[in-house]
Amino acid sequence: EADIYQTPRYLVIGTGKKITLECSQTMGHDKMYWYQQDPGMELHLIHYSYGVNSTEKGDLSSESTVSRIRTEHFPLTLESARPSHTSQYLCASRPTSGSFNGELFFGEGSRLTVL
C-alpha cells in the first residue's frame, strides 16, 4: 500500500477562489508529480519535481503552481479558480534508484469542481 496522501478528496468551490491541493508522501521519494485527469480518463502531466526546491512544468500547460520546500510535501495551488479547472488531480511519487525507473505511487486524487 502506497503511503501518499491527498487532501481534500473532494472540493466544490466558487469561481475566483484560491485553492491549494495538498500532497504528502512518507516514503522519502525525491521525485513527485501532479497529473490532471480529464473526464475522458486521459492523464496529463502538469508539474513535477526532482527534489527540494526543484519544480518543472509538465506537458500540459496549467495555470496552477507548485512548491517543494520539503521532500515529503508537494502542494498545488490555483490562485483564482475557474470552471475550466474542474478536474481530478492526481499526485504521485517515485523512488530515485540509480538508472532504473521505479514505478509511480499514486494518491487517491482530489476531485475539484469550480462553479
Next chain:
Amino acid sequence: AQKVTQAQTEISVVEKEDVTLDCVYETRDTTYYLFWYKQPPSGELVFLIRRNSFDEQNEISGRYSWNFQKSTSSFNFTITASQVVDSAVYFCALSEAWRDDKIIFGKGTRLHILP
C-alpha cells in the same frame, strides 16, 4: 517523441471470459520501461507491472499476463477468466531511460466485466 496508444476506449465482456487490452508505444530510445496501471472506481492508480526494454519475456501473475513484443512495439495485457472486480480503467505507460523523470500514459481502456 514518446507516445502510448490504447486504441480500445471501452470494452465489455461477460464474467469468466478472457479479455486482452492492447497497448502500442512509440519511442526513439533503445532503453525504456513499460508499465500497466489499474484505476478502480475509488480513483487511485495501482501499479501492476513494469517491464524494461531488454526483457521480452512474457510475464504471468495469477490471472494476469503480459505479452511484450518489441518487433511490433506492443505490450498487451490479458486477463484470464475475468471477474467483476477486474472492472476498472487500465492504463499503459512508457518511460524513456534518458527522461526518467517522466512517465507518459495512454488514454486508458475502461473495462466492464458483466456478471
